[in-house]
Amino acid sequence: MTTGPDPAAVPAPRSRLWKGALVLAMALTVGLLGIGLTREASRLPSALEGRPMPSFDLPLLDGEGRLVSAEAAGRPLILNFWASWCVTCRQEHPELVRLGLRARARGEFAIAGINYRDDAGNALRFLAREGSFPYASGVDPRGRLGIDFGVYGMPETFFVDAAGIVRGRHAGPVTPAVLAAMLPRIGVVP
Amino acid sequence: MIRPAFLALGLLGALLAVAPPRPGPAAAQTVAEAPGEARIRALARTLRCPVCQSESILESRSSTAREMMVMVREMVAEGRSDAAITEFFRARYGDFVLLAPPPTAAGRLVWALPLLFLAGGGGVLALALRRRAPAAVPSPGRPALDADRLRETEL
Amino acid sequence: MEMPPIRLGGVAVALALALCLFAAGQAVAAARGRSTARLVLARNAMLANALLVTLGMAVLVHAFATSDFGVAYVARNSNLGLPPLYRITAAWGAHEGSLLLWAWYLAVLAAAAIVIHWRDHPLSMPWIIATLATVEAGFLALIVFLSNPFATLAPVPADGRDLNPLLQDPGLAFHPPVLYLGYVGFAVPFAFAVAAMVRAHVGTEWVAAVRRWVLFSWAALTSGIIFGGYWAYYELGWGGYWAWDPVENASLMPWLTGSALMHSMMAQDRRHMFRLWNAFLVVATFLLTLLGTFLVRSGVLTSVHAFATDPARGGYILGFMALAMVAGFGLLIWRAEALDSEAVVESPLSREAGILANNVILVVAALIVVIGTLFPLAVEVVTGARISVGAPYFNRVMVPLMLAVMVLMALGPSLPWRTMPGRRLAALVRLPGLAGVFAAAVALVAGVRDGLTLAALAVVAFAAAATLADLGRAVAGRRHVAGGGWAGAALAALGQGRRRMGGLIVHLGVALIAAGMIGSGLFQEALTVHLRPGEAARIHDYTITLRGVDVTEGPNWEGRRARFSVSREGEVVAMMMPEQRFYAIRGMATTETAIRSEIAGDLYIFFGDESEETVVAQIYWNPLVGLVWLGWIVVLGGALLSFGERERGRRRRPAALPAARGAPAE
The missing domain is CATH 1.10.8.640 (Cytochrome C biogenesis protein)
Structure with a gap:
């Protein structure tokens, strides 16, 4: 095995170029995938952010009457899409109930639910088991309003300010940390 | 030489036989799209x-x-x-x-990348072909090849 | 106390991991100290490793065959109602089991490689063993610590949660095992390349040794991709077979670089060229198999609500990949000067130049697939915005590139090494060129106006004709020499020049696949109709009548089946019955398409959104799609033939031999 000094052992500039490019490509790939791995899956920017909330007029899940978007005008609104078939919805349920009780007590913001692509019977059983929301839910059986809001999956929660402009969307269960980040955006003290 | 040509044409024929949709007489209860x-x-x-x-x-x-x-x-x-x-x-x-990415900044970039890669690849190709400077010298006995052969023995 | 069999599996795999680490250590020590004893120890450890992982695999398959729901992985992915075939294939139906399958393949292939090449590569062997043992240890550690398929459940459930219904299909039952064989196979060339680079031993021997491994892996990868396409065609119900899904792209990346590698290795074998480049391609192909594993398993690209993925696994595979990358490309950079070859491409009209062009295009294509797949992630990381890079992009970009590769594929085998006169090239392309022009002209007359379609037709006709002409010339030449009939000459030609003839047959298969893709992709007829029972629709020359909708039931699903009668010229030629199934345990719905294949094309029906009295039927006429599957068989046959080329005593062209022997080097 002879590996004596190669006459061409002095690297040419071209050789340095591809070596540099290779090292750079390696670093970029690993870096990108590493960041991709640690990024939060629930951070889903909404195309609606900074734009007016889509209007809606839906029948209520429980009882007579309708859920109308115009009724929230002038107050910040939290809109929660949920479904009985969604497992993570159970996880966020107590937090939403707490939030609903606060809204009812202080009235500084409005909150409503949208029962998304669900069977009314299943949805009511879900509420009977987990406890009712202290606020009304409209039904969106075919998911049309979900498409209007650009909903990807369940659960998702939208934060709309007093002027009716969408200020944020959270995908996944609502937690105190999420509220701490989102509520100030719509002018509500967390 | 005739056989391959014939086969190739046969394949072509098969390829082309499929092109035009033939409208037929409509049955009584036929539903159109x-x-x-x-x-x-x-x-x-x-x-x-x-x-x-x-x-x-x-x-x-x-x-x-x-x-x-x-x-x-x-x-x-x-x-x-x-x-x-x-x-x-x-x-x-x-x-x-x-x-299909729209013509935003990122979209334009991703559409442009294949062209950039292709240009780079073309550059590499041109460079490799231009390197054939000593082609005029009949090359079989270049010493570098002997060095290769020495390196390549296993023991 | 008697050890339950499932514990045996866990112990075997843990022991296998320890043996791999031991083998890697011994192999490195053997290389350093030139110690044969240590090398033998390392070899034996790897052979024992193969036995142990085989035992682990057998234990897992046994647990599935006997529906042992005390095993958490079995309980999650099987069910008493599962048909017997899927009860076995479920073993690799999810993450843990498929990793074990992977590790098992690697263990067996590594043992085979060590045994086969033990005598011929004594000095490279320590590094080959060290590399294979390290890679195997990497996978086994992932299995043992982060993805244990042998973990047990405390209260044993009465029944399992069923296999993902999408995987309850013959296409997908066999797609992963074949695909993984291709992925794993590239680890062997990687090990040889690492050994060659570590030793700065950069001649043609390692390339000759790994030729069959590359061919084998490439054929398996091709088959795996085709199986996946067949599954998508059959199961997903949209008349296509390739969606440029990140998971599909992950398998295409190493296929593209592997295809480039198969060609450029020839140049190193014959002309001592492209040595650095070949080492790069081997390393890159292996790394792309790891990248594919990472992309599929880390959840980094599963876009939406991927709460369930385990970041530890993703982190581990990324770390492992980074390590392999630094080792592989690091060696390449370190040894670049030793690898750089002095031989140059002498003429643009030569086999070398053709191979170089082929390599440039294939690597650019691979790069586009990698970047296109990762681009949305990059955009999200940099700007926070989410975009998609999907089928319309890849089709637009890749089709012209693949057409260019087809042109080279047609010309390449006719080009001699070193150089050729331009006149001869002109003579060579005359007939295929005519075929291409003829194809485009006929299509033009038939009303095709799309430029890309015309180009695609011309190129495929050109490639098919050129390849057939090459094959014809070989047979005619043989007949000229030996006399006798055409059939005898054809057999003799196939037997004598297996590598070349095998390559040409693979090319022919690729042309067939391309013809099938063009036929079904560009001339597809589609129909979306709302039908009531008794109503009919027309497509191509068929009349398709809905006869009724029945309720059906399977062992672990219930569904609805639409009955369509298919008639041509007033005569009923077939009944076609697509289904919608609902798998209650998983709560998942699937569609089962009905497909009727003939030589001219496939009639393809599925039905969706059924209302009270009407059925929405999607009906496709996919012309020539059968050529894709036929082409695959031809490719496989060609690869097999090439595989049969005798390695020893192969004839070398004088061109590759230095004329002045014994000239002092350095």
Whole structure:
């Protein structure tokens, strides 16, 4: 095995170029995938952010009457899409109930639910088991309003300010940390 | 030489026999495709099902994609243009819903990349072919090759 | 206390991991100290490793065959109602089991490689063993610590949660095992390349040794991709077979670089060229198999609501990949000067130049697939916005590139090494060129106006004709020499020049696949109709009548089946019955398409959104799609033939031999 000094052992500039490019490509790939791995899956920017909330007029899940978007005008609104078939919805349920009780007590913001692509019977059983929301839910059986809001999956929660402009969307269960980040955006003290 | 040519032409014939759709006499209870379905399919192929890995709403069996198909049909029936329908979904889901990247900064970049790679590849190719400077010298006995042969023995 | 069999599996795999680490250590020590004893120890450890992982695999398959729901992985992915075939294939139906399958393949292939090449590569062997043992240890550690398929459940459930219904299909039952064989196979060339680079031993021997491994892996990868396409065609119900899904792209990346590698290795074998480049391609192909594993398993690209993925696994695979990358490309950079070859491409009209062009295009294509797949992630990381890069993009970009590769594929085998006169090239392309022009002209007359379609037709006709002409010339030449009939000459030609004839047959298969893709992709007829029972629709020359909708039931699903009668010229030729199934345990719905294949094309029906009295039927006429599957068989046959080329005593062209022997080097 002879590996004596190669006459061409002095690297040419071209050789340095591809070596540099290779090292750079390696670093970029690993870096990108590493960041991709640690990024939060629930951070889903909404195309609606900074734009007016889509209007809606839906029948209520429980009882007579309708859920109308115009009724929230002038107050910040939290809109929660949920479904009985969604497992993570159970996880966020107590937090939403707490939030609903606060809204009812202080009235500084409005909150409503949208029962998304669900069977009314299943949805009511879900509420009977987990406890009712202290606020009304409209039904969106075919998911049309979900498409209007650009909903990807369940659960998702939208934060709309007093002027009716969408200020944020959270995908996944609502937690105190999420509220701490989102509520100030719509002018509500967390 | 005749056989391969014949075979090739046979293959060609097979290829071409399929091209034109032949309209036949309609049976009594035949249902024709609703007008615009072809356009709907073409449009639906470019819209991404938001809840799927990377399927278009035409391909996806998810309920969201199917509802979007229904909406596309409704909008086509209302006489909206392809661009308007695309914009409708883009306003709700953002650029994410477009399977072909739109001409935003990032979209332009991803469309330009293949051309850049190809130019780079072409450069490499040209460089390699230009390096054949000593081609005039009949080369079989170049010493470098002997060095290779020495290196290559195993023991 | 008697050890339950499932514990045996866990112990075997843990022991296998320890043996791999031991083998890697011994192999490195053997290389350093030139110690044969240590090398034998390392070899034996790897052979024992193969036995142990085989035992682990057998234990897992046994647990599935006997529906042992005390095993958590079995309980999650099987069910008493599962048909017997899927009860076995479920073993690799999810993450843990498929990793074990992977590790098992690697263990067996590594043992085979060590045994086969033990005598011929004594000095490279320590590094080959060290590399294979390290890679195997990497996978086994992932299995043992982060993805244990042998973990047990405390209260044993009465029944399992069923296999993902999408995987309850013959296409997908066999797609992963074949695909993984291709992925794993590239680890062997990687090990040889690492050994060659570590030793700065950069001649043609390692290339000759790994030729069959590359061919084998490439054929398996091709088959795996085709199986996946067949599954998508059959199961997903949209008339296509390739969606440019990140998971599909992950398998295409190493296929593209592997295809480039198969060609450029020839140049190193014959002309001592492209040595650095070949080492790069081997390393890159292996790394791309790891990248594919990472992309599929880390959830980094599963776009939406991917709460369930385990970041630890993703982090581990990324770390492992980074390590392999630094080792592989690091060696390449370190040894670049030793690898750089002095031989140059002498003429643009030569086999070398053709191979170089082929490599440039294939690598550019691979790069586009990698970047296109990762681009949305990059955009999200940099700007926070989410975009998609999907089928319309890849089709637009890749089709012209693949057409260019097809042109080279047609010309390449006719080009001699070193150089050729331009006149001869002109003579060679005359007939295929005519075929291409003829194809485009006929299509033009038939009303095709799309430029890309015309180009695609011309190129495929050109490639098919050129390849057939090459094959014809070989047979005619043989007949000229030996006399006798055409059939005898053809057999003799196939037997004598297996490598070349095998390559040409693979090219022919690729042309067939391309013809099938063009036929079904560009001339597809589609129909979406709302039908009531008794109503009919027309497509191509068929009349398709809905006869009724029935309720059906399977062992673990219930569904609805639409009955369509298919008639041509007033005569019923077939009944077609697509289904919608609902798998209650997983709560998932699937569609089962009905496909009727003939030579001219496939009639393809599925039905969706059923209302009270009407059925929405999607009907496709996919012309020539059968050529894709036929082409695959031809490719496989060609690869097999090439595989049969005798390695020893192969004839070398004088061109590759230095004329002045014994000239002092350095």
